[in-house]
Amino acid sequence: xxxQAVTQHLQLLEEANxxxxxxxxxxxxxxxxxxxxxxxxxxxxxxxxRSRLDAxxxxxxxxxxx
Numbered sequence: 188x189x190x191q192a193v194t195q196h197l198q199l200l201e202e203a204n205x206x207x208x209x210x211x212x213x214x215x216x217x218x219x220x221x222x223x224x225x226x227x228x229x230x231x232x233x234x235x236x237r238s239r240l241d242a243x244x245x246x247x248x249x250x251x252x253x
Contacts, residue, residue: 197217200206204223209216 197206200217201208205220206217207220209218
């Protein structure tokens, strides 16, 4: 991957607020911003997770009854 391609990708992630930037002198450090990722998880992924966890819990209870 070229340096320009990496720069473009990092710029898009920055605009989407998915990375935080810290300047240390001449260096520009990029860190993952967990807040938007957590919000995405809470809004979209958690919905589907609940039903699977409930099914596993029910299966565990049935298996322990025998």
